[in-house]
Amino acid sequence: MERILTGNREWVEKKNQEDPEFFARSAKGQAPKYLFIGCSDSRVPASQISGTGPGEMFVHRNIANMVVHTDINLLSVLQYAVEVLKVKHVMVVGHYGCGGVAAAMSDKQFGLIDNWLTNIKDVIRIHEDEFTSITDDEQRFRRLVELNVIEQVINLSKTSIIQNALKTDEPPQLHGLVYDIREGILKNLDVKEYMVKGFEHIYGMQ
Numbered sequence: 001m002e003r004i005l006t007g008n009r010e011w012v013e014k015k016n017q018e019d020p021e022f023f024a025r026s027a028k029g030q031a032p033k034y035l036f037i038g039c040s041d042s043r044v045p046a047s048q049i050s051g052t053g054p055g056e057m058f059v060h061r062n063i064a065n066m067v068v069h070t071d072i073n074l075l076s077v078l079q080y081a082v083e084v085l086k087v088k089h090v091m092v093v094g095h096y097g098c099g100g101v102a103a104a105m106s107d108k109q110f111g112l113i114d115n116w117l118t119n120i121k122d123v124i125r126i127h128e129d130e131f132t133s134i135t136d137d138e139q140r141f142r143r144l145v146e147l148n149v150i151e152q153v154i155n156l157s158k159t160s161i162i163q164n165a166l167k168t169d170e171p172p173q174l175h176g177l178v179y180d181i182r183e184g185i186l187k188n189l190d191v192k193e194y195m196v197k198g199f200e201h202i203y204g205m206q
């Protein structure tokens with residue numbers, strides 16, 4: 001723990017030298033433009049990989065960057081970010097080499113987390129034809145990371161929070177990104193189909 005506290009003091013000192021007004025400004029409030037929904041993986045720090053600083057990005061992280069409709073934590077973060085902070089962009093950020101996605105691809109039991117990983121198994125079921133057609137193990141793993149991000153963006157669009165926000169004058173844009181741990185590059189998947197195609201009559205709300 002000493003490392004954490006020492007690290008904090010050094011950071012405060014450095015920050016005060018670089019920008020003496022930084023903490024006074026931070027204390028006044030936040031107006032982030034982005035909501036980042038990412039994986040809890042320690043190698044995917046939201047601010048660092050996006051070059052943003054404190055105050056710029058509202059962050060929610062869980063195992064495998066999931067948007068689960070019964071997750072009151074995610075829904076609360078989403079509502080606050082969209083309706084109160086009025087963020088301009090909501091992004092789901094997955095990453096290649098995701099342990100959660102790898103676990104979902106296996107048939108092993110890992111405990112309580114299996115119930116969470118079932119949501120990723122659902123992604124495999126939805127895209128089973130494409131998933132099983134990829135013969136290379138690494139490529140299939142990488143594609144599932146991408147498909148999972150796309151499905152989580154679609155899940156975002158199914159929420160009443162996003163559907164109501166899309167009816168406003170300045171709706172937030174939804175994005176799906178994948179971070180490549182080996183290169184450090186964020187790739188935009190250009191997710192355009194927000195709603196499940198052909199099922200708008202079921203998921204769409206007036």
Ligand SMILES: [Zn+2]
Nearest residue numbers: 039041098099
């Ligand atoms: Zn992960």
